[in-house]
Amino acid sequence: HAKGISFFTYRLLDEVLDAYFFVLDKLEEKIDLIEDHVIEKPDKISVRNIFSVKKTLIYFHKALTANREVISSIEKEYVADIDKKNIKRFRALYNDVTQLIDTEGTYRDILTGTLDVYLSSVSNNLNKVMKTLTIGASFILIPTLIASIYGMNFANNSQFNMPELYWQYGYFFALGVMVLSITITYIFFKKKGWL
CATH class of the missing domain: 1.20.58.340 (Magnesium transport protein CorA, transmembrane region)
Structure with missing residues (x-):
């Protein structure tokens, strides 16, 4: 019975993380478009988009960190109730959520760099x-x-x-x-x- 619950919990968390991967892929596409737009024609819309995506990523970071804590707690506190096969699955989930957090941080860094490019471009135009x-x-x-x-x-x-x-x-x-x-x-x- 406990093994069925642990597998169900694993599947639930796995689905949640898959959804996060999907959303991060969509955000990556949006970040690429923002970068291209800033390089080709920087304007105030680019800045709004940068801050909008950055805000989304901050919410993502909070959610992912909470998920990592949940997975870590399950692994530590219920290790006796979980069979070895599911323990490996929870460790894989933990690695996935850590990868998502790293990816989210990378995207925020890219957006910060893109904002720097925008500000540099505006400054250069003003200098001209x-x-x-x-x-x-x-x-x-x-x-x-x-x-x-x-x-x-x-x-x-x-x-x-x-x-x-x-x-x-x-x-x-x-x-x-x-x-x-x-x-x-x-x-x-x-x-x-x-x-």
Whole structure:
């Protein structure tokens, strides 16, 4: 009678663990899709999916740890009531649940790595945007400075007056200086490898 109960308990736990294996296989497929999505096109949906699967894995971990404790307790406390064949089966179950816990931990580590890839990608994209804005601002900065200097009001009779203000080609001279400044900035950025 006790042997029948131990076999029934073994079969019940075996079915539960088989269901866990099935669910973990499905989660692995979902993790693979999340990884591919993060690499191809990282977005906020990826982060939500990562946290959703991670939360599921945490619940899984709790359930698997509880199952491992149940199997361990059965093995230790009822060893006299269980025949040797079923003891081996319970040990196999214990190994299965340990494997599931290890797999679940691996999946959580993969998701953590995927989240790191996402954050790195977002950071790189932000750096590209900042670099583009900085380069654009640099091209505009020097000509703006030149235009602001020439845009100041000077007295005609001042000894510090810029002679090109009243020169017939003064306007073209100022434009030429602006174009030259943009060209020099462009060459500088090109040599630095920033463009």
